[in-house]
Amino acid sequence: MAIKYVAEPFRIKMVEPIKILTREEREQKIKEAHYNLFYLKGKDCYIDLLTDSGTNAMSSYQWSGIMLGDEAYAGASSYYHLIDAAKDIFNYSYIQPVHQGRAAEKVLFPILIEKGQYAISNMFFDTTRAHVELAGGRCIDCVVEIAKNPSERAPFKGNMDVKHMEEIILEKGAKNIGVVVMTITNNSAGGQPVSMKNMREVSNICKKYNIPLDIDAARYAENAYFIKRDEAEYKDKSIKEIIREIFSYADTFTMSAKKDTIVNMGGMIGVKEDNSDIILKIKAACISYEGFYTYGGLNGRDLEAMAIGIYEGIDEDFLKYRIGQVEYLASRLDDANIGYQAPVGGHGVFVDATQMFPHIPYYEFPAQVLAIELYKEAGIRTCDIGSYMLGNDPDTKEQLRSEFEFTRFAIPRRVYTQAHFDIMADALIEIKKRAATIKRGYKIMWEPPILRHFQAHLEVIDY
Numbered sequence: 001m002a003i004k005y006v007a008e009p010f011r012i013k014m015v016e017p018i019k020i021l022t023r024e025e026r027e028q029k030i031k032e033a034h035y036n037l038f039y040l041k042g043k044d045c046y047i048d049l050l051t052d053s054g055t056n057a058m059s060s061y062q063w064s065g066i067m068l069g070d071e072a073y074a075g076a077s078s079y080y081h082l083i084d085a086a087k088d089i090f091n092y093s094y095i096q097p098v099h100q101g102r103a104a105e106k107v108l109f110p111i112l113i114e115k116g117q118y119a120i121s122n123m124f125f126d127t128t129r130a131h132v133e134l135a136g137g138r139c140i141d142c143v144v145e146i147a148k149n150p151s152e153r154a155p156f157k158g159n160m161d162v163k164h165m166e167e168i169i170l171e172k173g174a175k176n177i178g179v180v181v182m183t184i185t186n187n188s189a190g191g192q193p194v195s196m197k198n199m200r201e202v203s204n205i206c207k208k209y210n211i212p213l214d215i216d217a218a219r220y221a222e223n224a225y226f227i228k229r230d231e232a233e234y235k236d237k238s239i240k241e242i243i244r245e246i247f248s249y250a251d252t253f254t255m256s257a258k259k260d261t262i263v264n265m266g267g268m269i270g271v272k273e274d275n276s277d278i279i280l281k282i283k284a285a286c287i288s289y290e291g292f293y294t295y296g297g298l299n300g301r302d303l304e305a306m307a308i309g310i311y312e313g314i315d316e317d318f319l320k321y322r323i324g325q326v327e328y329l330a331s332r333l334d335d336a337n338i339g340y341q342a343p344v345g346g347h348g349v350f351v352d353a354t355q356m357f358p359h360i361p362y363y364e365f366p367a368q369v370l371a372i373e374l375y376k377e378a379g380i381r382t383c384d385i386g387s388y389m390l391g392n393d394p395d396t397k398e399q400l401r402s403e404f405e406f407t408r409f410a411i412p413r414r415v416y417t418q419a420h421f422d423i424m425a426d427a428l429i430e431i432k433k434r435a436a437t438i439k440r441g442y443k444i445m446w447e448p449p450i451l452r453h454f455q456a457h458l459e460v461i462d463y
């Protein structure tokens, strides 16, 4: 039996009309889009779950803040509002606004990583990986083994494998590790959280070997909610207390604020200690790439919306509703025996496409097949987190095989209602009924050399 949906802790004051195209129209649109969902127009998607990043609905307080945004080039009051709020929550000495998460990575990573050094993470997100490599470093993923088995339920499947991490440090030599990055929640593993215990252990190892620890903090509030819910000693702590403790274990953070800070654009860098050397370098790089350090590539009104959203994103009632939405969808899938990365993480449901299409091999992209079927079935836009996204080996040019073939339902914050979630579940159930009749997957007709999934052209393989 599906669990009870947690009712919205808000009322709706403004709406954005959406229309559903007919099935014939959707089939035509996806064909014209070369079977690549990134080519679809937003208006042609009835339920758009491509990402939870920057797709959030702001509150009436945030929209009022937009009107109060101070657009001064230097020292705007909106900048100080954001700095006060971020220091209050993270307890760091220095906060640098930037325009989004990858800008934070672009500014900070070349300061931490020297050419030829390694960076270790519980799992790198694509842009984080790209910026380590652009800084001349090499990435090593080190998530716990259990994360690789979607059907095995366990708390904190986003954790770092600390034993393996220490082995890597000893094998490569501590001086050859530029930074350790803890991604919270672990997006690439299915939005899975990291426990406080794991955070503490990773921090202790970093201190032992004198390696800086950075948090990739896109979904810190969701992660804190899981710690409160699933780690017994934190059940009576506030979300803010938990966040402060998580961040106390790291030296820096890089953050996309387009997620848990509930805005459409924004990011931040944080430095815990008052380390004037790093801070000076951050300011200098920011001025070159982002703009003066008191606006960091953002409008004053964006800074104001972030200063308000940062508190709304850590509200426990909001988090209970948000995680409740994802759990509701997962429970409907349980009833229908549809597999996903279990238990569900924070920002979406990652459906196991290999379970739906066991007969479609990784090189015909089962997760992309499911994403296309969802669009045809109900106008739902999702995306492939599998072999199609992974791409080819840079040396041999052979198609790589991903650990997972997930179709990701990423849930924008405060946007969709229970009825939309029922449409998502019903669509999956319908596709499951006819899954065996979908015999083949897709072949790539054209692809760019890097990050191919955004732009590739695909075609159905004939029987």
Ligand SMILES: Cc1ncc(COP(=O)(O)O)c(C=O)c1O
Pocket: 053, 100, 101, 102, 103, 125, 127, 128, 183, 187, 216, 218, 255, 256, 257, 258, 266, 267
């Ligand atoms: C874990 C993680 N890190 C970094 C980023 C990059 O952030 P942005 O898209 O704001 O550049 C993302 C975006 O999805 C993310 O999920």
